[in-house]
Amino acid sequence: MSTRHSTYAEHYLQDNEVAERHDKTFFGVREKRDRMAHDLPEWEDLRKAADGIKRHTVTHLAEYLEQFEANAVKNGIHVHWAADSDEYNAIVLDILRSHAVKKVVKSKSMLTEECHLNESLEKNGMEVIETDLGERILQMMHLAPSHIVMPALHVHREQIGDCFREQIPGTSESDDPTYLTHVARLHLRKQFMEAGAGMTGANFGIAATGEVVVCTNEGNADMSTSIPKLHIVSMGIEKLIPDYRSMAVFQRLLARCGTGQETTVYTSHFRGPRPGGEMHIILVDNGRSQILGDADHWQTLKCMRCGACMNTCPVYRRSSGYSYTYFIPGPIGVNLGMLRDKDKYYDNVSACSLCCSCDNVCPVKVDLSTQIYRWRQELDSLGHSDPMKKFMSKRMAFLFNHPGVYTGTLRLAKAVNWMPKCLVNSKLNPWAYGHKMMKFPKNSFHRLWKKKKI
C-alpha cells in the first residue's frame, strides 16, 4: 500500500537531520503567522470578508473581467486573452519577438511555472532570467521550486555558495549569507541592465481601476519593470478583485499568512506603461473556467497562493515539496494537481491525514481537507484506488454491515495475540512498519454487555 508521494516521502525521511530542519523551518513560519493573526482582533472578520469577496468575484467573473479589461485599456495597457498554456506562451513569444527582445528578466510567477513558459521561451532562443533570489538560485541549480512562496528554503547556503562559485566568476570561498546575497545582487543588477523586457505575475488585479498589484520582498519586480521599457504581466483570471476596498482586506492578509510579516516590503501597483514604454497584461484561463463549473472544487479559485496551508501541513513539513508530483505541493497543490490532470497527479491524494489544520489557516477559507476527502472518493472510479485499501475497505464494510458476523469475528480477534511474533510483525502487516502490534482484550464491550458484566 503506497503511492509515489508516500514512497518519495519515505526516502526523504531517511535523512532525519534534513527532515527535522525542514519541519522546524516551516513550522517557524506558521508560528510567525500565528503571532500576526493573534495580534489583530479583527482577524476572523478579515478572513470572513476575504472569503466573501472572493466568492462574489469568482461567481461574477465575466462582469469583472470585462470591467478590468476596459479600464486597463483606458490606462493604455494592451490586454490579451489566453485560453490555455499554449496560447499564453505563444502570446508572450509574439510580444517579445515583435520588440526584438533577446533577454527577459522575470519576477516570481507560479502561473509561468504552470504554463512552462521558461522552457517555451528558451526553446525559441530567448534568455530568461529569474530575479527573485530563491527562484534564481533554483534556476542556476536546475531545480524546481519546493514551495510557492519560499521556493528555495530547502537549499542550504553551502550549496548556494558552491553554485555561485561555479557560475558567477569572482565569487570567493565564503558561504556567509550576507556575502552571497551581495554576490547575487551584483549579478542580478547586470541582468536587469541587459534585459529587453521585464515580466511579472500579479497577486491581484483590480477591476475598478484596471491595474495589477505585485507584492515582493526584494523589489525585484520593481527592478524588472523600471529598467526595461517593456512590461508583460501574466495573470490567472481568478486573481481579480473588485476594487480598492477589497484590496485593503487582502493586503492585510497576504503577507501575514504567507511569511508572518505585516506586509511585504514592496507592494507595487502597476496602472499603465512607463513614459515611452509599453505594458501588456495577459489574462490566462488554462482550465480555470472548467474549475468554476465544478461544484465540489470551485472554491480552489479563491486561493491567493499565500502558502499558509503548506506551512501548517504536518505532512508537507515532513515530506517536503519534492515528494509531491505536482509543482504546487501541500493541501492546495493536492487539489490543484487533481484539477489539472487526475490521471497524472492522483498520487498526492494520499498526502493528508485529514487533520483540517489547513482549513483553519486559510485566509480565504478554501475547504481544502474536505476537497481532498472528495478526491479520495473518486479514485476508485478513475481506476486509481489502491487494491489493498479497496480489499480492506470491502472486508470491513461487510463485517460492519453484518453485526452478527462482526461480533463473531471479534471473538476470534484475540487469536492475533497468540500468533508468532514473526508473523504479526512481518512485512505483510503494514501496521508493523511503525507500530508494535496491539493486544486484543479477552472480551469486547459488546460481549461484556451481553454477559451483563457491565
Next chain:
Amino acid sequence: MKVGLFIPCYVDALYPEVGVQTYKLLRSLGVEVDYPEKQTCCGQPMGNAGFERLSVPLAEKYDQLFRDYDYVVAPSASCAAYVRVFHPGQIRGKDPQHECMASKKTVDVVEFLHDILKVDSLPAKFPYKVSVHNSCHGVRELGLSSPSERNIPKFNKIIDLLSLVEGITVVEPERPDECCGFGGMFSVEEKAVSLKMGSDKLRRHISTGADYITGPDSSCLMHMEGVAKKLGLEIKFVHVVEILSAGL
C-alpha cells in the same frame, strides 16, 4: 433524558474498558443509558480511505438505531465528528428528503459532560501528571478546544473537565494541536510520514514530564502507543473518560 451509547468498532474490539467507564460515569451522573446491540461502526475508516459508498448503509443503520434517543454519546471524538459532519450528506445523497435525526444528537462524551450535563464536580482522584492530546477532529470539527490557528478566545473543554479531578496535574505539549499522524489508513499508506508525525508528537508529550498521555480518541492513543512501544519510548496512555471515572 435517555442516552444511546455509541461504542465505535475499535473501542468495542480493543478498548472495551473505555466503553465500560463511559457507561459507569454516565450512570453515576444519573443518566439513563441504553446500548443498542446492533451497532458496529460509523463508516469513517472506509470513508477516509475513499470508499464512502461502502459506508452509506452504516450511516442509514446508525440513524435508525439511534434516532429516538435524546442524545447519542460516543467516547471517541473522531467518530462523533464523522457522524455529525459526514452522515447527513451521505444519507441525503441517497434520499434528499431524509432528515438525519441521530447525527445532530450525536456528541462526544467530553461535549456531553461539559456542554449538556455541565458537570462541575466529580469524585475522581488521579494523582498523576497528564499531557493532553488534543486530537484533530475533536479540536477542529467538534470544537473541544480552540484551534491554535484561529484568533478566538482560548478554551479547552477536556482541560476544564480534567481540572475537576483531585490530585491531577494537567499539561499540554508544545504544538498542542498538531496531528499525531494516525488518520486511519493514512497510517499504513503513508507509513513513513505517519511514523515521523507519531514519534515527533510522542517526544513533545514526553518532554512535558507527564506520566500519561490522555485524550478523547483512543485511535490517536492506539497509534502513539504502537509507535512508543516500537521505538522503546516510555509513557503510559489513558482515555480521558478513564480519568474522569477513576474510582467508580
